[in-house]
Amino acid sequence: MANADLMDKLVSLSKRRGYIFQSSEIYGGTGSVWDYGPLGVELKRNIKDRWWSSMVHQRDDIEGLDAAILMHPRVWEASGHVEGFTDPLVECSNCHRRFRADMPEVAGGQCPTCGSKDVFGEPRMFNLMFKTFMGPVEDSSATVYIRPETAQGIYVNFLNVQGAARQRVPFGIAQIGKAFRNEITPGNFIFRTREFEQAEMQFFVAPGSDEEWFEKWMEVRMQWHKDLGINPDKLRFHEHGPDELAHYAKKAYDIEYEFPFGWKEFEGIHNRTDFDLARHQEYSGKRLEYIDPTTNERFLPYVIETSMGVDRAALVVLADAYREEEIEGETRVVLALNPEIAPTKVAVFPLVKKDGMPEIAEKIQQDLRAAAIPAFYDLSGAIGRRYRRQDEVGTPWCVTVDGQSVEDATVTIRDRDSLEQIRVAADKVVGWIRERL
Numbered sequence: 001m002a003n004a005d006l007m008d009k010l011v012s013l014s015k016r017r018g019y020i021f022q023s024s025e026i027y028g029g030t031g032s033v034w035d036y037g038p039l040g041v042e043l044k045r046n047i048k049d050r051w052w053s054s055m056v057h058q059r060d061d062i063e064g065l066d067a068a069i070l071m072h073p074r075v076w077e078a079s080g081h082v083e084g085f086t087d088p089l090v091e092c093s094n095c096h097r098r099f100r101a102d103m104p105e106v107a108g109g110q111c112p113t114c115g116s117k118d119v120f121g122e123p124r125m126f127n128l129m130f131k132t133f134m135g136p137v138e139d140s141s142a143t144v145y146i147r148p149e150t151a152q153g154i155y156v157n158f159l160n161v162q163g164a165a166r167q168r169v170p171f172g173i174a175q176i177g178k179a180f181r182n183e184i185t186p187g188n189f190i191f192r193t194r195e196f197e198q199a200e201m202q203f204f205v206a207p208g209s210d211e212e213w214f215e216k217w218m219e220v221r222m223q224w225h226k227d228l229g230i231n232p233d234k235l236r237f238h239e240h241g242p243d244e245l246a247h248y249a250k251k252a253y254d255i256e257y258e259f260p261f262g263w264k265e266f267e268g269i270h271n272r273t274d275f276d277l278a279r280h281q282e283y284s285g286k287r288l289e290y291i292d293p294t295t296n297e298r299f300l301p302y303v304i305e306t307s308m309g310v311d312r313a314a315l316v317v318l319a320d321a322y323r324e325e326e327i328e329g330e331t332r333v334v335l336a337l338n339p340e341i342a343p344t345k346v347a348v349f350p351l352v353k354k355d356g357m358p359e360i361a362e363k364i365q366q367d368l369r370a371a372a373i374p375a376f377y378d379l380s381g382a383i384g385r386r387y388r389r390q391d392e393v394g395t396p397w398c399v400t401v402d403g404q405s406v407e408d409a410t411v412t413i414r415d416r417d418s419l420e421q422i423r424v425a426a427d428k429v430v431g432w433i434r435e436r437l
């Protein structure tokens, strides 16, 4: 399958089956903003829950936080975003479309949209932060920014969390939340959007131990993606060269995935040194040093950051899971999602709508719901068609109630990937599924 086809197929499947819709579609859509439908919201939530569990619940050295999107405007001066969070922008003098000056297509002076040559003037720097006003007066003193990263909410709360949770350095603070960037050239579906979600963790360490922690976090994060089931051949690290490093980073590695449109970053690991805490200390006038309780030494910790784009992670998962297979002369589309993050875990079907089969199937469906296992009940259409519909959305198991079920209270469980079917007692279905999640 050609790579461009795969993107088109993912966009179309996402819309048709309720994973992802274009925002405000009935009005013609909003540029590069997407809504997650009934299945998409479950997939994204499952990815976030898995991240949260591994970062916060399964460790005793990381605390959670949910900081507000709107922050004091000085935060963004201190962080360097007001001055430095910019992209070079050029405008085509013929069609007036705007592009990032550093795009390879633009570098030759030809407009990628209308094809005119020598149409770009000098680039101007364009700040990617969205601005709005707080309160009823719309003047510059009321300007606030809509956060372009979640990290700053963590830095300004560093001492609050450390004191309240009685943590000692080294420790981390994790947060999942929305971020907004007025990207000049967004695109590739949910890859580069203007509103997106980040799962970020800032790990505060003693200066001097930062390089060791950086290596540890690189390994932990790469393993996390492999454990999710992402094809390891499509994962790699990319080290930032001096011209790629963000203004706050001493060292940075991206975790990249080979998307249908090439190798691209979906998570960044950064050594941010004490840049952010030092700047907030300077701009706020408040001391943000940590006092080591054993030595009484005061210092500003260094920060190792892991920053995963949740929407990009969702795109990785979808692109990696999509398969087309020939089975008995027919093409079946399968999303081979890890059951842990699949939106629906089980579909339950009575083979026909009579002879006591729907009643048995409904009972299994109720048991699954009572056990909080997301399940889907479908009693209409040919059984093969019902299986295909579930394969296409990534449901790992289908339970079918047939004539034998009425006689001996057993049902079949069909595995999405191997297509194997086994018989299990109807009252053991919940336990069987639970063991595999």
Ligand code: GAP
Pocket: 148, 149, 150, 151, 181, 183, 190, 191, 192, 193, 194, 195, 196, 197, 198, 200, 265, 266, 267, 268, 305, 307, 308, 309, 310, 311, 312, 313
């Ligand atoms: N706090 C550090 C930070 O924000 P970043 O490399 O700019 O670093 C981290 O962003 C992650 O956020 C990226 O790896 C990507 O997954 C996601 N991200 C950034 N901009 C995005 C956009 N416009 N659309 C979707 N995801 C984006």
